[in-house]
Amino acid sequence: MAVLEKNQMISLAEDTVKAAVGKGAQEAEAYVYEGQATNVGIELGQISKSHRIIDRGLGVRVAANRAIGFAYTNILDDTAAVESVVIRALSAAKASKPDPDWKGLPQKKPYGIVEKTYDSKVVELDSEDLVNIASTMLNAAGQVDKRVFPIEGGIGSAYISNAVANSNGIASFDKGTVIECSLAAIARDGSKVTPVCFEFNAARNYNIDPAGVGEEAAKLAVSALKTKPIETKTTTLILTQFALQDLLAYTLINAVKADSVQRDQSPFKGKIGETVASESLTISDDGLFRGGMRTWVFDGEGVPHQNTPIIEEGVLRNFLYDNYAAKKEGKESTGNASRAGYLSTPGIETTNFHLMSGDKSSEDMLSEVEDGLLIYYLQGAHSSNPVSGEFSVVATPAWKIEKGEVTHCSRGVMLAGNIFEVLKNVSAVASNERQVGSLIAPWVEVESVRVIGK
Amino acid sequence: MKDLLTKINNIATQKFAAQYAEARAQKLYKTMITLKEGRVEAAKQGIENGVALRVLVNGAWGFASVGSLNSEILTSAVADACKMAKTASAKLKTPIKLAQVKAVTDKVELKPRKNPSEISMEDKIKTASEINRTALGFDRRIKSCTIDYLDLTGTSFFVNSDGTRIEQDKLYVWSRITSSARSEGIFTYSREEIGSTAGYEIFDQQTPEALGEKVAKRAIQQLNAKSPKGGKFPVVLGPNVVGVFVHEAFGHLAEADLALSGGVLASNFGKKIGSELVTFYDDGTIEGSFGSFKYDDEGVPSHKTLLIKDGVVAGLMHNRETAQKFKAEPTGNARAEDFRVEPIIRMRCTYMSPRDRSFEELIEEVKAGYFFKSFRGGQANLDGTFQVGIQEGYEIVNGEVGEPVRNASISGNTLETLHKVDAVGKDFQLDPGRCGKGQTAFICDGGPHIKVSEVVVGGSA
Structure with missing residues (x-):
């Protein structure tokens, strides 16, 4: 499924805020989230599975007479569902109690600059690339010592984006990537089993060392014998x-x-x-x-x-x-x-x-x-x-x-x-x-x- | 819905040569409330619909999760899952196989006395407010009270390529109450959880007033508690602590996937690993229990599974994959938190069977030790090292329960500790809980009071 673009996410958030205010909210805020993740998993010493997860949804917070209501849905391809989430947020606020400390949603302020949070190389990785990276990690662990048993681990890449809009004029979008590889290993010698030893690398851009992770997890397990x-x-x-x-x-x-x-x-x-x-x-x-x-x-x-x-x-x-x-x-x-x-x-x-x-x-x-x-x-x-x-x-x-x-x-x-x-x-x-x-x-x-x- | 899922599975088996395909759909509604000192932080309602597709191609798993019930989207997702499984199979040494199970067609309808979806948000807020009022009103030294409430209702659908077709109602009601107290620079903290799959009637059995008082009383009592001495001591454990010990220290080791991962139980099957007084079950069939359900997320009926009988390892908890490896029957322990994740082996209601001793007898037999009544958290490692943090504990001095102690924990090796169980009570109690293993599962655990002749107590004094 193609990812939602910046303008789609912002307009969904803004339209939701408008709908909420139109239906009687004094203040409204909409948060749109999308995550698409691909993962290759290691279990009991071998690569044996691959996942793809697409999760997107909309959360709406409204204030009515200083009482706060919130509703969410993960059905976004249907305008009736979006409208019903607004109605449910308002009904929740109505059932709730006024909060004298509620002083309103935040105002718009200038943003700072972030670096190295998005890398198109991470998005482009397919499950075949991930299998190769997992294999590198697994082999590196195996070469340390025969007594090492990698029990669990994997490699995953993810694209995450979110948009926030509120009735004070905030309408913002940001996107990022994450890549992570990890390995949990034990060492066995006769009847002796070590506790689980774990190493990982996680980064926002494509900068991980799978061989290093495999080797380090294995070395720690051996040293625990x-x-x-x-x-x-x-x-x-x-x-x-x-x-x-x-x-x-x-x-x-x-x-x-x-x-x-x-x-x-x-x-x-x-x-x-x-x-x-x-x-x-x-x-x-x-x-x-x-x-x-x-x-x-x-x-x-x-x-x-x-x-x-x-x-x-x-x-x-x-x-x-x-x-x-x-x-x-x-x-x-x-x-x-x-x-x-x-x-x-x-x-x-x-x-x-x-x-x-x-x-x-x-x-x-x-x-x-x-x-x-x-x-x-x-x-x-x-x-x-x-x-x-x-x-x-x-x-x-x-x-x-x-x-x-x-x-x-x-x-x-x-x-x-x-x-x-x-x-x-x-x-x-x-x-x-x-x-x-x-x-x-x-x-x-x-x-x-x-x-x-x- | 079930016909759509069948069509999607057929694409996997016919077009992509999947050996096995399953489709699991959910239509769920959630209500959540958080109250802090009586202030409703937000009243929340949510809808989560989605489908999880899992396929076995060339002996490797492919899995796709989408938040949609749309036929076109599911068609492309299942193709994706099959391609990924094929890619993942490239380096496979041992292909995955599944134990055979009888195909089931069933519709499980729940008829709660009080369906949470028919209780108004106002009433739920009122219940939470009553808990809060009792807790804060208990003593002026109570400084905070947080109440989280959740109910989940809806339907799940499960269809696989072996012919199983299940539609199952879902219902959970859960609440956690935490409270802190402060006096003269001392901070204490107390937690209580309730949970049920029966219905909102849980609040008739455990009234808001009783819950609020229980939480507050413990926080206040802890203000005057002292730090325990660290070292080896005999202890009496209450059902709440026994439950978490059975779950954390033993239960995880008896999950077949962890047993295969080098856990200490795999090599001890049929062997005596504990005192004769030790019998444990993991039971998914107790009506209304927070860990119960009729079918697991592989469509396997939930069993009552014997784990240890009189100190001898009798069984493990399985999914279809591990059951095949162990030549055992699947036990109905494959659970997935929601459509975003694959089913993995999880506990249900895990407990120790009672015997014949009274609580007084257990205490009388301890000269210098501790009585640990309620836990704060617990964790275990594959090598059998466990730790349980205690939120309510007392000294035992010359056979009598004495002063309260604060922030203690117990630790040890599971198998060594099971041998040291030297007296088991005749009472029995189950408590609901949540277990984290990458995903959250609603569970239950418990047992009688027990005495352990020696365990390491962590304390700073």
């Missing part, structure tokens, strides 16, 4: 981007959302300007980061993406806002309204959460640790206390560092503590920046974390 128990103690950790992303996603990121702060769910409430972390930490939310996985021209409400300082050398600077939370405080949105495609109303989310790198290479960081653990993957981070930041998680596995060398790994090691203490105990940040999910960060070294061994 040699295990020894460790004792319970307080020690130094090096957190890789995977572990960091997992830990921050359920704790720190909640604490910097204005919605959490306003609702008394953030320990950062009232702490702007105060030191909340080690001075080696500087974090910004950069919605315009070049080639970032979450880089777009505007957010889910058509508000410009921007670069918002969150923590500067340990000092808390800003929270993240969508239009509603911002207006509540008489502020401007930071462009952090996020949507689950056409299916949801906007909510506050990070764009590219950028933890700035330091000067030290990851090799130097590792070599200076006398006694500690290198943590790639965590289990149970989603069971952290999202309000207090307390966590109690398992490293799957933890790699032991002795005198600057990774010596073996240890299973079932639990880490417990509070993320806000962890942030204060960061002793160094490395220079090996990469993006994992919304997080762009290097390895981070933390002192004094409680580790419970077996």
